[in-house]
Amino acid sequence: MLEVIELSSWSEFENIIKKQIGKELDHIQSGPFFYRGQPDATWHLETTLERYFGPNFAVSSYYSEIKTIQHRIETFTDNNWDLPASFKYHNQLKSGENILNKTLIDYLQYLRHFGYPSPLLDWSYSPYVAAYFAFRELASKAKSIAIHEFFAVSELGENPYYIKSSKENTPAVICPIRGSSQRTKRHHLQQSAYTYCIKKINGRYCYVSHEDPDILPTEETERSGEWVVKYIIPASERLNALRSLEAYNINAYSLLGTEDSLLETLSLQTYRKRERLINIYGGTHPEDIARRRSG
Numbered sequence: 001m002l003e004v005i006e007l008s009s010w011s012e013f014e015n016i017i018k019k020q021i022g023k024e025l026d027h028i029q030s031g032p033f034f035y036r037g038q039p040d041a042t043w044h045l046e047t048t049l050e051r052y053f054g055p056n057f058a059v060s061s062y063y064s065e066i067k068t069i070q071h072r073i074e075t076f077t078d079n080n081w082d083l084p085a086s087f088k089y090h091n092q093l094k095s096g097e098n099i100l101n102k103t104l105i106d107y108l109q110y111l112r113h114f115g116y117p118s119p120l121l122d123w124s125y126s127p128y129v130a131a132y133f134a135f136r137e138l139a140s141k142a143k144s145i146a147i148h149e150f151f152a153v154s155e156l157g158e159n160p161y162y163i164k165s166s167k168e169n170t171p172a173v174i175c176p177i178r179g180s181s182q183r184t185k186r187h188h189l190q191q192s193a194y195t196y197c198i199k200k201i202n203g204r205y206c207y208v209s210h211e212d213p214d215i216l217p218t219e220e221t222e223r224s225g226e227w228v229v230k231y232i233i234p235a236s237e238r239l240n241a242l243r244s245l246e247a248y249n250i251n252a253y254s255l256l257g258t259e260d261s262l263l264e265t266l267s268l269q270t271y272r273k274r275e276r277l278i279n280i281y282g283g284t285h286p287e288d289i290a291r292r293r294s295g
Contacts, residue, residue: 002211003229010237010244013147017127020149034123034150034176034193037134040142041232045121045210047196052117055209056201062119066111081107105177109194113186119207120177120194123150129190132250134233135241136264138271142235149229150176150195173198174210190255242268 007013020033036045049057067083074080082103112118124130127147134145177194186192199208233241245251251268252261 004232005229006232008234010233010241013131013231013233014244016231020127032125032193033127034125034195035127035130036121036123036148036150037130037132038146038148039134039137039140041144041146041230042142043146045148045228047119047121047207047210048112048115049117049119049207050209055212056199056206057119059119059198059205059207062207066107066116069116070107079110083107109187109192112194119196121196121210122190123148123176123193123195125191125193126250128245128248128250129255131241132245132255135235135238135245136252136268138238138268140235144232144234145238147231147233149231151227185257186255189257 007016049062067085070081070083108118108120112120112122127149130147134147174195174197177196195210197208197210197212198205199212200206201208246269252264254265255261
């Protein structure tokens with residue numbers, strides 16, 4: 001079940017988030033909020049694996065593929081992963097446990113951050129980081145952006161959070177990953193968290209869409225009420241949002257730490273300055289006023 005809330009301004013979202021932070025503290029034993037920002041409100045919750053190959057990709061096939069490329073990555077980088085030769089389930093899925101061990105999680109996080117098609121959907125513990133990724137696309141023609149909020153309910157103590165379909169014949173699981181990667185700097189800069197979705201199809205476990213009807217909680221599932229909230233904010237609020245986020249030192253360079261992200265940050269700062277000047281001079285840029293006076 002997905003609750004959609006349409007907002008009129010960035011400040012309205014900020015006010016909601018301030019209340020949510022307090023709510024998270026009240027429910028710290030139940031689980032954290034995850035946030036995901038998308039530059040177009042019409043986009044679905046879609047992993048890069050889905051974008052490349054569509055939904056319902058067999059878990060065993062995916063593992064075989066990433067195992068095959070492991071040695072090539074290690075040849076050209078300083079990374080090394082001690083992965084098993086094959087991937088076993090040991091009936092963990094039925095109990096709701098995380099089927100991925102820490103080494104494999106580290107490897108999957110590495111692949112996700114550096115562009116390899118991944119079943120992981122990336123989120124952030126920070127609503128402001130998520131908001132930055134929603135608003136950063138200056139050239140976007142979308143009329144509105146979306147920030148998704150996921151409340152990861154835990155009934156497993158130290159085990160990963162999950163939501164499980166109540167249908168015994170088609171078990172479906174959404175499993176958030178909280179473990180931090182020691183190999184990927186971006187993971188920490190972006191306060192990253194991840195989720196993946198698995199469902200049994202024709203006897204095989206597959207990575208499926210986060211919006212699969214057997215995964216989205218309904219009245220029949222174990223948890224009642226909405227578990228994902230989608231906030232829709234007009235894209236026209238971009239400048240207000242980015243100005244506010246810059247005050248928190250949230251920009252491309254602080255989140256990515258690369259040379260091209262530094263230039264993106266400087267470009268954005270120039271854009272904001274230009275838009276501010278245009279507003280001050282009543283819709284006319286001061287360069288145009290100067291040219292008219294000199295002419």
